[in-house]
Amino acid sequence: MDKPKIKSRSATLKDVNYSFVRMSGNRKIGYMPAGYSSFLTCWTGCVFGKHGACYAKGGHCMMHMWKVTIGVRGGTFEEYCDQISILPDNTVYRPMVGGDLPGIGGQIDKGQMLALIAANKNRRGEGSKIPIGYTHAPVLTSQTPFSRANAAIIKRANKEGFTVNLSADTVAQADKLVDRKIGPVVCVLPKGTMRKTLTPKGRSIVVCPAILAGKLGTITCTDCLMCARVDRPYLIGFPAHGMREKIADKIAKGELT
Numbered sequence: 657m658d659k660p661k662i663k664s665r666s667a668t669l670k671d672v673n674y675s676f677v678r679m680s681g682n683r684k685i686g687y688m689p690a691g692y693s694s695f696l697t698c699w700t701g702c703v704f705g706k707h708g709a710c711y712a713k714g715g716h717c718m719m720h721m722w723k724v725t726i727g728v729r730g731g732t733f734e735e736y737c738d739q740i741s742i743l744p745d746n747t748v749y750r751p752m753v754g755g756d757l758p759g760i761g762g763q764i765d766k767g768q769m770l771a772l773i774a775a776n777k778n779r780r781g782e783g784s785k786i787p788i789g790y791t792h793a794p795v796l797t798s799q800t801p802f803s804r805a806n807a808a809i810i811k812r813a814n815k816e817g818f819t820v821n822l823s824a825d826t827v828a829q830a831d832k833l834v835d836r837k838i839g840p841v842v843c844v845l846p847k848g849t850m851r852k853t854l855t856p857k858g859r860s861i862v863v864c865p866a867i868l869a870g871k872l873g874t875i876t877c878t879d880c881l882m883c884a885r886v887d888r889p890y891l892i893g894f895p896a897h898g899m900r901e902k903i904a905d906k907i908a909k910g911e912l913t
């Protein structure tokens with residue numbers, strides 16, 4: 657299959673496709689609904705993308721993501737929101753298994769993000785569904801001119817029930833993300849980190865139990881749900897693992913930027 661040819665710099669929102677799977681059998685997340693956004697949503701400055709260590713660019717996920725990105729699978733953003741809005745109240749699901757928040761090239765589209773926040777609200781009762789979301793979109797002012805706007809909309813999403821974990825490449829960057837006070841933070845850790853550890857500023861990092869368990873599928877996100885907690889008083893760390901373990905390890909150690 658050909659790689660997607662369209663580049664985010666020449667894309668419009670209409671070029672960005674989404675896919676929603678009613679029941680994912682992903683071995684790490686477990687059985688839950690899952691969403692995928694086109695690679696066009698990804699920030700071009702993402703260190704994992706730059707060095708070929710993106711977890712969505714491996715195995716079945718990559719095949720699905722390419723098809724979504726070139727538009728032969730999935731549908732429009734509006735259809736994606738419809739799929740989320742009809743989920744039963746309080747359903748746990750995993751948006752952005754691959755890809756990022758709605759927008760192009762890491763610049764979050766405020767209108768679409770508000771639509772997603774609205775789709776995530778419960779239909780019958782108060783509150784919202786329970787998404788386990790992550791983003792690599794830039795939110796530090798040193799990263800891009802649109803970081804400030806991204807930070808504002810992510811803060812709102814987290815306040816209104818659409819959980820977005822900010823993904824840090826290193827523990828030092830994790831401290832900077834926590835200092836933004838816009839959402840929970842996760843970070844990559846050097847390969848083999850098996851214990852609770854600390855950021856340079858002394859914040860606790862709990863290692864993801866799915867990775868600690870060793871064999872994928874032993875503990876899943878469905879069992880754990882730590883990443884769904886917006887107000888958790890600790891960070892979650894993911895030791896470098898999988899096919900791109902060596903590159904992820906170098907990223908976590910700050911050797912690749």
Ligand code: SF4
Nearest residue numbers: 864866877880882883
């Ligand atoms: S910490 Fe829990 S919810 Fe987060 S990725 Fe790991 S298993 Fe899933």
